[in-house]
Amino acid sequence: MTEPTPDPRALDDHAFAVWAAERAGDVLLQVRSESGLTGKELKDAGDAAAQELLARLLAEHRPGDAILSEEATDDRARLDADRVWIIDPLDGTREFSEPPRDDWAVHVALWEATGADGGELTAGAVAQPALGETFSTGAPIAVPPRTSDRPRIAVSRTRPPAFVEALAAEIDAELVPMGSAGVKVMSVVRDLADAYVHAGGQYQWDNAAPVAVARAAGLHCSRVDGSALVYNEAETSLPDLIVCRPELAEQILDFVRRNGTS
Incomplete structure (x- = not known):
């Protein structure tokens, strides 16, 4: 029916x-x-x-x-x-x-x-x-314990950033190529990846809904310098973000502090 x-x-x-x-x-x-x-x-x-x-x-x-x-x-x-x-x-x-x-x-x-x-x-x-x-956000997923031996980082299938490749080498992570920004964030929610780290330029609409869903699921969401992601700003650009399991956040932020994203 x-x-x-x-x-x-x-x-x-x-x-x-x-x-x-x-x-x-x-x-x-x-x-x-x-x-x-x-x-x-x-x-x-x-x-x-x-x-x-x-x-x-x-x-x-x-x-x-x-x-x-x-x-x-x-x-x-x-x-x-x-x-x-x-x-x-x-x-x-x-x-x-x-x-x-x-x-x-x-x-x-x-x-x-x-x-x-x-x-x-x-x-x-x-x-x-x-x-x-x-x-x-109305029916948030409870992200299960990590199922992979190595951390998995979602990256662009066409242009993975060099700094993310360096991050992966340092923390012995696997790079998982896939499409859109929203799909990459949802891959962390779905336990298909453990982190999405991006600094190549985005806009508020690229990550607002994915971040709302990821936060509701209990994931860490921030700019790459650890500051808050702020929306409905006059400047629509919101060029970088980290969405990851909470236990990986400090390790990723420390890498960015030491090495930058260029």
Whole structure:
């Protein structure tokens, strides 16, 4: 029996993030399988379709909230808003354009103001549509004890940073190549990797939802210098981060302090 469609206005923010990310994921799977497009045309069509859907769902069901999206002009009114949805409609366009790869994702996160001290991420969902999985702050995963003998570090499958290769050599870690930023963070949540260390440039939408989910799972999340990851800032760039099992955090941060990331 088909489950009834939920009333999005009745969903709490955690469930709404999941619902919106999964609806965008459904659209992306349809574009991928039915459009007949390939390469850049498929990437562009996926970006556009997922952006249109998420923007429409947020406007309809969360009309008082601001939006920061990779695929839309930055509306600076968000800087004075109490609630801002930070979205990446399609994270990992390269992987999306290479069926049947499943290492691409949809990111939906909510940032809320907390007063004079700024704000924080309060809800988030990362959907991996081709995997049929969605990870969220509403049902956080309890990360199990590490199953690997050697630490595993998630890295780009096309351009792993040299400093991460040096880190891996120092701590005897294995490099695990994979696609999008969200997928790399979720690999730590899923115990497919033990850390994701990045300093090659990202934006708030690349990691807001993944970080929200990773924090809910009890993982360490910070900038590479150990400082906090701050969202809904005027500057959308958020170029580096560490997401890892708590027991690896100090070892990784110490390496960066001694060696830098260049």
